[in-house]
Amino acid sequence: xxxxxxxxxxxxxxxxxxxxxxxxxxxxxxxxxxxxxxxxxxxxxxxxxxxxxxxxxxxxxxxxxxxxxxxxxxxxxxxxxxxxxxxxxxxxxxxxxxxxxxxxxxxxxxxxxxxxxxxxxxxxxxxxxxxxxxxxxxxxxxxxxxxxxxxxxxxxxxxxxxxxxxxxxxxxxxxxxxxxxxxxxxxxxxxxxxxxxxxxxxxxxxxxxxxxxxxxxxxxxxxxxxxxxxxxxxxxxxxxxxxxxxxxxxxxxxxxxxxxxxx
Amino acid sequence: xxxxxxxxxxxxxxxxxxxxxxxxxxxxxxxxxxxxxxxxxxxxxxxxxxxxxxxxxxxxxxxxxxxxxxxxxxxxxxxxxxxxxxxxxxxxxxxxxxxxxxxxxxxxxxxxxxxxxxxxxxxxxxxxxxxxxxxxxxxxxxxxxxxxxxxxxxxxxxxxxxxxxxxxxxxxxxxxxxxxxxxxxxxxxxxxxxxxxxxxxxxxxxxxxxxxxxxxxxxxxxxxxxxxxxxxxxxxxxxxxxxxxxxxxxxxxxxxxxxxxxxxxxxxxxxxxxxxxxxxxxxxxxxxxxxxxxx
Numbered sequence: 001x002x003x004x005x006x007x008x009x010x011x012x013x014x015x016x017x018x019x020x021x022x023x024x025x026x027x028x029x030x031x032x033x034x035x036x037x038x039x040x041x042x043x044x045x046x047x048x049x050x051x052x053x054x055x056x057x058x059x060x061x062x063x064x065x066x067x068x069x070x071x072x073x074x075x076x077x078x079x080x081x082x083x084x085x086x087x088x089x090x091x092x093x094x095x096x097x098x099x100x101x102x103x104x105x106x107x108x109x110x111x112x113x114x115x116x117x118x119x120x121x122x123x124x125x126x127x128x129x130x131x132x133x134x135x136x137x138x139x140x141x142x143x144x145x146x147x148x149x150x151x152x153x154x155x156x157x158x159x160x161x162x163x164x165x166x167x168x169x170x171x172x173x174x175x176x177x178x179x180x181x182x183x184x185x186x187x188x189x190x191x192x193x194x195x196x197x198x199x200x201x202x203x204x205x206x207x208x209x210x211x212x213x214x215x216x217x218x219x220x221x222x223x224x225x226x227x228x229x230x231x232x233x234x235x236x237x238x239x240x241x242x243x244x245x246x247x248x249x250x251x252x253x254x255x256x257x258x259x260x261x262x263x
Numbered sequence: 264x265x266x267x268x269x270x271x272x273x274x275x276x277x278x279x280x281x282x283x284x285x286x287x288x289x290x291x292x293x294x295x296x297x298x299x300x301x302x303x304x305x306x307x308x309x310x311x312x313x314x315x316x317x318x319x320x321x322x323x324x325x326x327x328x329x330x331x332x333x334x335x336x337x338x339x340x341x342x343x344x345x346x347x348x349x350x351x352x353x354x355x356x357x358x359x360x361x362x363x364x365x366x367x368x369x370x371x372x373x374x375x376x377x378x379x380x381x382x383x384x385x386x387x388x389x390x391x392x393x394x395x396x397x398x399x400x401x402x403x404x405x406x407x408x409x410x411x412x413x414x415x416x417x418x419x420x421x422x423x424x425x426x427x428x429x430x431x432x433x434x435x436x437x438x439x440x441x442x443x444x445x446x447x448x449x450x451x452x453x454x455x456x457x458x459x460x461x462x463x464x465x466x467x468x469x470x471x472x473x474x475x476x477x478x479x480x481x482x483x484x485x486x487x488x489x490x491x492x493x494x495x496x497x498x499x500x501x502x503x504x505x506x507x508x509x510x511x512x513x514x515x516x517x518x519x520x521x522x523x524x525x526x527x528x529x530x531x532x533x534x535x536x537x538x539x540x541x542x543x544x545x546x547x548x549x550x551x552x553x554x555x556x557x558x
Contacts, residue, residue, distance in 0.1 A: 005464055009362025013372075016355045016435075020379060022401055023387075023432065026394025074293050081286035089287070096294050102543045103302055104493030106510050107532045110517050111301025114308065137297045144298075199381050205496035210517055217496065220385040224392075224500050231389040238386035246378045 024239065031232035043233040052219060060208075060216035063132075064201035067139040068194045071147040072183075074140065076190065079151045080182050083160050097148035100141050109138060109210045131211050138207045143197035150196070154189025155182075188256040192249045199245040203238050302536070308529035321530035330512075330531060337492055337509040338538070340423065344430040345487035349480060351431070352438025360446045373443060376436035383433040388500035391429045395420045421502045429501055430494065434487050441486070445479040445553060482549030489542035492535065509535060 034042035047053050082093050100108070112134055116124040124130035163185070167177045183190065205217030220238070224231045312318045324330060359369045394401050397414065405411040419425060449472055457467040473480075495510040504511055509531065516528040 005361075006363045009358035009364050012354045012358040012362070013364065013368060016351070016358075016372075019435075020375065020432070023390040023394045026400035027386075027390035029400050030393030030398075074290055078287055078290035081283075085283045085286060093287070093290070096298070099294075099298055099302075102489070102536075102540055103298075104495075104510065104535050104539060106493070106495050106513055106517075107305055107535055108298065108301055110513070110528070110532050111304045112297075113517065115301050115304045137293070140293070141297050196381070203384055203386060205385055205499070206514070210514070217385055220389075221496075221500050224385065224389060225503070232393045235386035235389035235393070239382055239390070242382050243378050246374070246381070249377075250374065 027232045027235045027239070031229060031236050034229040043229040044237075046227075047223075047230050047233050047237070056214050056216045056219035059214055060202050060204075063136060063139065063215065064198045066136045067143060067201050068197050070136060070140045071143050071193065071197060072190055075144070075147045075151050075193075076183060076186070077178055079148060079155055080160065080178060083152075083155050084164060094148070094152075097144050101145050105138075105142060106206050106210070108141060109207045112138060113210065125211065131213060135207060135211050135213055135215075138211075139197075139201045139204065142204070142207070143193070143200055146196045146200075147193040150189045150193035151186055154186035158185045188252050191252045195245040195248045195252075199242050202241055305529050305532045306536070308526060309533035311526065311529075313526060321526045322533075324527045325530050325534050330527070333507045333509045333512045334534065336423070336507060340427055340430065340508060341488045341491040344427050344434045344491045345484050347427075348431055348434030348438050348487045349484050352435045352483075353442055353476075353480065355435065356439045356442045356446055360443060361449075372439060376439040379436040380433050380440060383494065384496035385500040387429060387432055388497050391420060391425070391432070391501065395425065395428070421505060423506065426498055426501060426506060426508075429497060430491050433497075434491065437487060437490060438483055441483045442476075442479060445476055449475065476553075478549040478553035482546045482553060485542040485545035485549070489539040489546070492539055492542070 031043050032039040032041065034040060034046070078093065082090055113125065116122050116130075116134060118126040124134040160182070163181050164177055167181050172180070203217050203220065204215065205221060208215035209218045209221070220231065220234050223234060309321050310317060310319070312320070325334070355372065358364065359372045391399075393399050395413070395418075396402065397420075399420075402413050405413060420429075453471050453475075454467055457471050462470065493510065495514060498506060498508055498511055499514065502511075504515060513528065513531050513535070516531065
């Protein structure tokens, strides 16, 4: 019985590996085909030298950094405060943070377009800056489930109440407590949330496309419709970014285990 | 302000209660402006005429063939990829956690699943075009090495089955990530007990493991359904707009009123919320039930 289970396991893993690795090999091989007859990195050179690539990638990069900053600013004080003062509110807050997983992003952005159009009380889509702000808040909403859960899990491992009281008895202000005590203690959790947010925002398509912003996601779709080999090169780059973000999450989580005393 | 507020008088407590709410006010304002109000706008809009009167005509409009067809297509693709995502994900997770393979397989699979479940959207579509598209690696290799012509066999990546195969690339890893803790919760004692009563491997899975895992499986099925239902970018980059699933119809509607009735767009969006909402509710309810066994 054990032997046949092992055999089936090997078969399952090999078939699974085929399904999951072939598209990766396929996209890499395809991205090398730009020059007729030989493999070359021409597609990558074309992409990297395209001013549109630089412009859109920079836009998405800045957007993701703004999103991460907004996320930290909104989520950390809230998660801290709920744990310290409003524990009975935790289920309600958690429910709100999970809503972006329930409501499809396309519906959320549809609401933005109708709610914040040029004839509304807050005409955010009327100006470029306003639309950028709306997009950043939209991304913050998309990353909310991951960010909140990461920070809340981080807070669970420290004694929030004791740390706060100790800081208060030494005369620390709320600002000092959050920036000097709480944030450094949940830094690993915050970083994990930040890297995941980065991976989500950098290639996001629907929000950017419907709000008409020149982000990396719409650029990739445009390339897909107009070029043959460059899209595969873009896919390789995007996969490397996703892999890098996940690697960084594992790295910081691993580092934390070493710096913590085993209890 | 100090933390002895709980022992202070009633007036002090009232002020402190107010102060407590001030702490979460930025978050609540943010959630209200960028999550709750936009969604309410859609929900209310789907029950209104363009002039603002109450109507059920938009909801009734959902049940016309023109709108039912994309919904049915979306539901079918979500059910199909959720089913196979669960099935294949369970097999793979079972293989790496209980199949007696080296430990490295388990860690590698989980890490890879974390990456693959986030590798959705536009790049995923490109990867599959480069692999199973007309000039893709696998298509070409099958033709040149084995004489198998996928196109002649009726396979087309830009189709229902092609989209399903692509969706499974993020569905299966999500299943693996969620079901592995549940599999870890299966106690070895249960297997030993089953064996000592004469059960073989198949009987153990059918009569012990699966009944315990059932709520987790069903719950994850609902989650995968919602996951596929809301996906837009992958389908958009893979098929353009040739496959009329609901999110693509809604996308086109937002871009330029293809249906000619803006409030029908609200109703379609409302229909999406209802379906993904029900699916997520099932997931949450079943997950709480499943956690009973994982203590």
